[in-house]
Amino acid sequence: MSLTTTQRGTVLLLGGTGKVCSRIAPLLLAAGIPPLIASRSGKAPPGLVGVRFDWDDESIWKLAFSTTGINAVFLIAPVSGDQVALVKKFVDLARERGVSRFVLLSASSLEENIMLMGKTHRYLRELGDEGKIEWTVLRPT
Ligand SMILES: NC(=O)c1ccc[n+]([C@@H]2O[C@H](COP(=O)([O-])OP(=O)(O)OC[C@H]3O[C@@H](n4cnc5c(N)ncnc54)[C@H](OP(=O)(O)O)[C@@H]3O)[C@@H](O)[C@H]2O)c1
Numbered sequence: 001m002s003l004t005t006t007q008r009g010t011v012l013l014l015g016g017t018g019k020v021c022s023r024i025a026p027l028l029l030a031a032g033i034p035p036l037i038a039s040r041s042g043k044a045p046p047g048l049v050g051v052r053f054d055w056d057d058e059s060i061w062k063l064a065f066s067t068t069g070i071n072a073v074f075l076i077a078p079v080s081g082d083q084v085a086l087v088k089k090f091v092d093l094a095r096e097r098g099v100s101r102f103v104l105l106s107a108s109s110l111e112e113n114i115m116l117m118g119k120t121h122r123y124l125r126e127l128g129d130e131g132k133i134e135w136t137v138l139r140p141t
Contacts, residue, residue, distance in 0.1 A: 009071030010034045012064055012099070014053060017043065020105060024074060038064050055086055065097035072101035077120050084119040091127070101134045108141045 011028055013021040016037030025035040025048055036051055037044035044050030053064045055078035064070075073094055077083050091102065102124055106117035113122040117137075124135040 008033050009069040010036050010067055011072045011074060012036045012038055012051075012070050012094075013074045014038050015076035015105075016050065017041070017045075018076070020076070021074065036064070036067055036070060055081070055090075058089065061090060061093055062097075065094070065099075070094075070097065070099055072103070073099050075102050075104045075120075077104065077117055079116075083116055084123060087120045088123060091123070091133075095133065102136075104135070104137045106137050106139045108139045110139065112137075 011033055013025060013028075013035050015021050016025065016035070017039040021035075021037070022045070025037060025045075028035045029048075035048060037048050038051050038053035040052065040054045042050050042052035049067070051064050051067065052060055054060060075087070075090075077087050094102070104117060104120055104124060106121055110116060110118040110121070112118050112125065121137045124133065124137065127133045128135045
């Protein structure tokens with residue numbers, strides 16, 4: 001995903017305090033794009049803004065969108081529960097709140113539509129094919 005200069009909103013990083021997002025957040029900052037660090041604790045490293053987010057507590061999901069100007073989400077999906085059902089609900093909420101771009105962290109072992117992130121991958125493609133979102137799926141080894 002690339003953000004053009006006219007489209008630089010805040011990027012919500014789910015799993016924001018984790019290994020992957022702790023590398024992404026400084027890259028966004030350096031590019032002039034503010035990251036919002038989401039995790040269950042709501043804490044963020046110095047110089048960054050954190051927000052509480054828990055896949056297991058839908059009642060607090062809206063907190064993640066109390067910051068204005070979020071137009072993209074880096075999506076680290078839940079590993080428990082019915083992932084695709086949860087992600088669908090979350091994506092619907094995010095779209096209602098103005099998010100138009102989603103980047104999913106999947107894995108090279110997960111082909112589209114087979115299970116877990118593969119199912120979520122398919123869902124993002126369907127929304128994209130309907131012209132409702134822009135999307136990317138990362139599949140590192
Ligand atoms: N590292 C890789 O190269 C790689 C590659 C492909 C896929 N993945 C997958 O991507 C995911 C993240 O990887 P990572 O290495 O960054 O993980 P990590 O270092 O273990 O970080 C996990 C992050 O998710 C948050 N988190 C945990 N449970 C949560 C919940 N119920 N709701 C919301 N947030 C929650 C954690 O913060 P709190 O504990 O504060 O909530 C933390 O920010 C993992 O599922 C991993 O299997 C990783």
